[in-house]
Amino acid sequence: MAKIKTSDYTIAVSKDIASEINTFIETRRERFSRLFILVDENSLKCCYPQLVAEIPAFEDAEIIEIESGEENKNIEVCAQLWVTLDELGADRQALFVNLGGGVIGDMGGFVASTFKRGIAFINIPTTLLAQVDASVGGKVGIDLNHVKNLVGVFNNPKAVFVNPDFIATLDNRQLLSGFAEVIKHGLIADPGYWQKIKKTNTSSPESISKLIETSIRIKNKIVSEDPFEKSIRKALNFGHTVGHAIESHFLESGQPLLHGEAIAMGMVCEAWLSNKITGLPDESLREITTYISSLYPYHVIEKPAVEHITELMFHDKKNTNGKLNFSLLSEIGKCEINQTASTDLAREALNYYINTVR
Ligand SMILES: NC(=O)c1ccc[n+]([C@@H]2O[C@H](COP(=O)([O-])OP(=O)(O)OC[C@H]3O[C@@H](n4cnc5c(N)ncnc54)[C@H](O)[C@@H]3O)[C@@H](O)[C@H]2O)c1
Structure with missing residues (x-):
């Protein structure tokens, strides 16, 4: 206990x-x-x-x-x-x-x-x-x-x-949806935990249940330092600027995704942005992309949807002054908050998912 x-x-x-x-x-x-x-x-x-x-x-x-x-x-x-x-x-x-x-x-x-x-x-x-x-x-x-x-x-x-x-x-889809947040905890805060996550059998609730305590501790440590999301708590938004926009798009199109499924796609896109903006090494980008795409099904995003999802990113509560705001990785286990990206780069991040994950 x-x-x-x-x-x-x-x-x-x-x-x-x-x-x-x-x-x-x-x-x-x-x-x-x-x-x-x-x-x-x-x-x-x-x-x-x-x-x-x-x-x-x-x-x-x-x-x-x-x-x-x-x-x-x-x-x-x-x-x-x-x-x-x-x-x-x-x-x-x-x-x-x-x-x-x-x-x-x-x-x-x-x-x-x-x-x-x-x-x-x-x-x-x-x-x-x-x-x-x-x-x-x-x-x-x-x-x-x-x-x-x-x-x-x-x-x-x-x-x-x-x-x-x-x-x-829980059915496997619900389980994997929650697992996306576990993956995020490893990526933003703890490279050792990320290695442990990758070794976990994701079709076994029992194996996954062994990660729950560590994930709660990671989130709790971050929230305790910044309860009202003025600074470091924003790290928990990794994958969520793009992920929420993807979630809204699929909801509107009548084929809703589970929250974690959208966040998994968002993490691939934001890992790519991390590679471009905060220097996440190429090798780490490949590792994250390969792992996430091995777990979650590929969801088709047509060209017009790329435009729409990019527009939806501007509705995010985290944006200020009309700029797209991201929390991005500089390495696995380290997150940099308050990063901004142009609309073109956000569009390219979606194209990375479309062209690399399928
Ligand atoms: N407050 C926060 O910090 C926070 C963080 C993350 C998500 N959320 C919110 O949580 C919601 C998503 O959470 P969720 O995925 O738990 O959704 P949910 O509550 O809809 O549960 C998902 C499904 O699992 C079923 N279920 C619940 N417990 C079960 C069990 N033990 N066995 C079998 N089925 C079970 C539910 O009936 C439901 O059908 C969203 O509304 C999201 O905004 C809030």
């Missing part, structure tokens, strides 16, 4: 999170009037039964179930959740438990942060992406008008409980 301390809460990583959750609730029992557990149909089926069998307080909790999927991370579902909490008589001493992937964590955290001006919440992330990425950083929010995470706040949970075994029921 590992306990990772963030600025103001602890992330317990353990195959026995039930006893950790029991301790958390027992030591604060007088503070919580009632428990509300937010789930979707998959976390309800795959993770809830194991927990309720071992956590007495979960037996009396109200279960609130929403339909799974990014399309439900919206203001209408939030409004339903606020109404449900009110109808169920939730007061300001209620504890909100987010049991699920990143959608449950982001939206549940947002609903809890705003209901009656904020009630306490804890997260039990159940996907690889939510465990290695959303478990740290305090970003909660929802999508609006098809723009991802347009509305939200920074607000930390009271605690996070990660059971690496929960990822065993």
